Amino acid sequence: MKDIIQITLYDRQGEVHHLEAPTDMSLNLMELCKACDLPVKGTCGGMALCSTCHLYIESDHELPEASHEEEDMMDQAFFVKENSRLGCQIKITERLDGLVVRLAPEDEEF
Amino acid sequence: MNSRDPIQTDLLIIGAGPAGLFAVFEAGLLKMRCHLIDYLPQPGGQLTEIYPKKPIYDIPGLPSVLAGDLVHNLMEQIAPFEPGFTLGERAETIEKQEDGRFMITTDKGTQHLAPAIAIAGGLGVFEPRKPPISNIAEFEDNGVYYIVKDPADFANKKVVIAGGGDSALDWAIYLAEHGSEITMVHRRTEFRGAPDSVEKVEHLATTGQIKLITNAQVIGLTGNGKLETVTISANDDQEVIVPTDVFLPLFGLSPKLGPIAGWGLELDKNAIVVNTLDYSTNVAGIYAIGDINTYPGKLKLILCGFHEATLMVQSAFQLAFPGKKLSFKYTTVTGIEGIHPAS
Numbered sequence: 001m002k003d004i005i006q007i008t009l010y011d012r013q014g015e016v017h018h019l020e021a022p023t024d025m026s027l028n029l030m031e032l033c034k035a036c037d038l039p040v041k042g043t044c045g046g047m048a049l050c051s052t053c054h055l056y057i058e059s060d061h062e063l064p065e066a067s068h069e070e071e072d073m074m075d076q077a078f079f080v081k082e083n084s085r086l087g088c089q090i091k092i093t094e095r096l097d098g099l100v101v102r103l104a105p106e107d108e109e110f
Numbered sequence: 111m112n113s114r115d116p117i118q119t120d121l122l123i124i125g126a127g128p129a130g131l132f133a134v135f136e137a138g139l140l141k142m143r144c145h146l147i148d149y150l151p152q153p154g155g156q157l158t159e160i161y162p163k164k165p166i167y168d169i170p171g172l173p174s175v176l177a178g179d180l181v182h183n184l185m186e187q188i189a190p191f192e193p194g195f196t197l198g199e200r201a202e203t204i205e206k207q208e209d210g211r212f213m214i215t216t217d218k219g220t221q222h223l224a225p226a227i228a229i230a231g232g233l234g235v236f237e238p239r240k241p242p243i244s245n246i247a248e249f250e251d252n253g254v255y256y257i258v259k260d261p262a263d264f265a266n267k268k269v270v271i272a273g274g275g276d277s278a279l280d281w282a283i284y285l286a287e288h289g290s291e292i293t294m295v296h297r298r299t300e301f302r303g304a305p306d307s308v309e310k311v312e313h314l315a316t317t318g319q320i321k322l323i324t325n326a327q328v329i330g331l332t333g334n335g336k337l338e339t340v341t342i343s344a345n346d347d348q349e350v351i352v353p354t355d356v357f358l359p360l361f362g363l364s365p366k367l368g369p370i371a372g373w374g375l376e377l378d379k380n381a382i383v384v385n386t387l388d389y390s391t392n393v394a395g396i397y398a399i400g401d402i403n404t405y406p407g408k409l410k411l412i413l414c415g416f417h418e419a420t421l422m423v424q425s426a427f428q429l430a431f432p433g434k435k436l437s438f439k440y441t442t443v444t445g446i447e448g449i450h451p452a453s
Contacts, residue, residue, distance in 0.1 A: 041380075043233055043365060045410060049160050050364060072302050075274040076362040078242050080297060107239060107364065 005097035010058075011038060012103050021092045029055070029087035029101065040103065046088040051077035053087035054104040061099050063090060079104050114221075117194060119145035120430035121423065122214060122224035124201045124370070127155025129400030129415030130230030131184040137423040138191030139441065141449055142430050145194035145222060147201045147214070149235045149368075154181035156232060159363070168413060180412075190448030196220050200235055202369045204396075210429075212395060226395055226426035229375075229382060230415070231402040233365035241272065241359045243331055253337020254357045264356055265289045270340050272328050273360035274298060279307040281358065286319045293321040293352055295328055295342055323350075331357065367402075378404050388425030389418045395429055397422045 007019040007029075021032050030053035033040035041052035048069040054077050057063065063085065066074070070089045074080055084104065090096075121137050123130045126148035134144040150159055154177075162178030169175055175183075199216035207213055207223070214222045238256030240246060246254060258264070258281055266289050271282050274296040280303075286292045294311065301308045314320040323342055329349075330341030340357050342350045367380050376383040376392040381404035384390060389397045399422050400415035408414075427436050 044160075047161065047164075049156075068302070072275070075297060075302055076239060078239075078361075105242070107242065 002094050002097060005092065005094060005099075007032070007092075007096065008098075008100045009033070009038065010100075010102040012105060021096075023092055023094050025092075027092045029053070029090040029092065031088070032092060033087060033103075038103070039106075040087065042088060044088075048073050048086055048089055051086065051104075051107070054079070054084060055087050056081060056102045056104060057083045057085055057099070058102055059098060059100040061096060063096075077104075078107055116213065116221035116223040117145055117196070118223045119143050119194065120224065121145075121226050121228060121426050122147070122212070122222050123228045123230055124148075124214070125155060125230035125232055125400070125402070126150075126153040126195065126197070127230060127232045127400065127415075128157060128180065128184060128412045129232075129419050130155070130228070131181070131188055132416045133228055133230060133399065133419035133423060134188040134191055134193045135184075136420045137426070138188065138449060139439070139446075140423055140427050140436065142423065142427060143193075143449060144191065145196070145224070147196045147199060147216060147222065149198065149200040151198045153185060153195065153197070154178070156236075156365075157181050159236060166412065168411065170413060190446050192448065192450055196222070200368060204373050206395075210395070226429040227397065228419075228422055228426065229370060229391075229396065229398040229402055230400045230419070231367075231370060231398075232400055234370075234380075234402070235368035236363040236365050237368070238359075239361040239364045241328065241361065243329065245331055246359075249331055249333060249337045249357070252335060253333060253355060254331070254359070256359060258358065261285060261288065267291070267355040268353065269293070269356040269358060270295060270328065270342075270352060270354045271358045271360060272296070273362075274301050274303070275360065275362060276303040276307060277362075278358075278360040279303040279311050281360065282320055283307060283310050283314065286314050292319070293323060293354070295323045295326050297325070297327055299324045328357065328359070381408075387421075389422040390425060397426060 004020050009017045030042045043052045044050040070086050120142040121144045123146045126146040137144050157177035158181050164177050165174045199218045201214050202217045203215045205213045211223050211225045212227050268291045270293045271278050272295045282292050282294050315322040325345040326342050328340050329343045332339045339351050339353050382398035384398050384403045386405050389399050391398050399418040401410045
């Protein structure tokens with residue numbers, strides 16, 4: 001079993017970050033971004049109640065389906081696309097090795 | 111009392127979430143009167159507004175408690191101390207008075223005077239989420255409204271509603287039934303609101319009382335000072351221009367630090383930096399407790415907010431009652447002795 005997986009993240013300026021994520025700390029993508037000092041606010045603390053960890057999944061990894069809470073939040077978020085997810089709802093597991101994600105624009109910029 | 115006289119209190123608490131409410135209890139034990147200001151129309155902060163039905167498991171002594179019940183219990187716990195509330199108003203400005211007290215004025219002009227201020231603002235002020243349309247500010251209050259204050263304003267008007275949640279559905283139904291011409295724009299084909307409301311909207315769509323445009327969003331606004339059209343883009347990138355009098359983007363609330371950001375307090379990543387001795391800020395007399403503050407090792411937990419509130423009032427006591435000696439007493443020894451606001 002892999003203890004560390006690789007995740008590629010593009011920030012809002014398009015710059016690439018190669019992240020190493022431990023799979024044994026029950027982290028989610030939002031927490032990983034915060035731990036790596038990426039500009040992800042995670043205002044609500046991971047309850048799918050804000051959309052500050054909104055990101056796009058750009059690789060074809062199969063992810064667990066979004067919960068009702070996540071879908072509800074997505075209805076209130078902006079810049080939502082087919083591949084939109086909330087980072088806080090995606091657990092870091094071995095199956096995500098090689099995942100490619102891109103941060104969605106922030107609401108507050110407007 | 112003249113209604114224009116400022117509200118006077120010993121400890122003015124900004125934010126009526128769990129940390130702010132519990133501060134009333136701890137301050138009450140020290141005979142300090144408290145008044146709370148909150149922008150939401152009811153006490154409880156995010157617990158009441160966002161997740162009243164979610165269970166919380168880390169309140170000491172309560173294996174599981176619903177967020178809404180916790181707020182209810184806190185309100186009961188502080189009732190003997192008769193706190194005052196200014197609800198539905200946002201603390202806007204702060205001014206130090208000659209006598210050392212602070213004057214805090216809300217967006218509605220309500221004035222409050224206190225020698226000590228505790229900011230318990232949580233995530234900040236909950237404000238309507240504004241869609242990213244570049245010129246939307248131009249039309250705010252001139253056709254674009256984020257909240258419906260008086261639905262009668264929209265009678266017999268063309269109204270475009272964007273959003274798929276309960277408030278979008280409820281207003282679409284209400285306004286359609288009261289003579290407005292409703293176009294509803296939603297990002298998806300299905301709605302996630304209360305089943306009754308969804309059914310009703312779908313029914314009104316089949317009878318033509320609501321025009322439903324799904325898989326779509328509003329991307330542009332035009333008008334000359336006053337809103338005239340919205341541009342709607344469907345997922346297949348077709349754009350339609352719809353003439354309208356009113357655009358109601360209803361996308362829920364999102365928290366912002368708000369006016370407090372301009373009060374001269376030292377901030378770190380949208381949180382107020384405090385000294386953990388007494389949770390004082392860099393401005394003497396102003397404290398910050400709960401999720402809104404930050405210090406090395408900070409955890410955003412309700413129970414930490416309770417602890418911070420308790421230590422904070424010991425320090426604020428010296429400002430409320432200069433020169434008085436504070437003697438610490440257990441509630442098991444003294445019980446709870448209520449206080450009444452000074453007449």
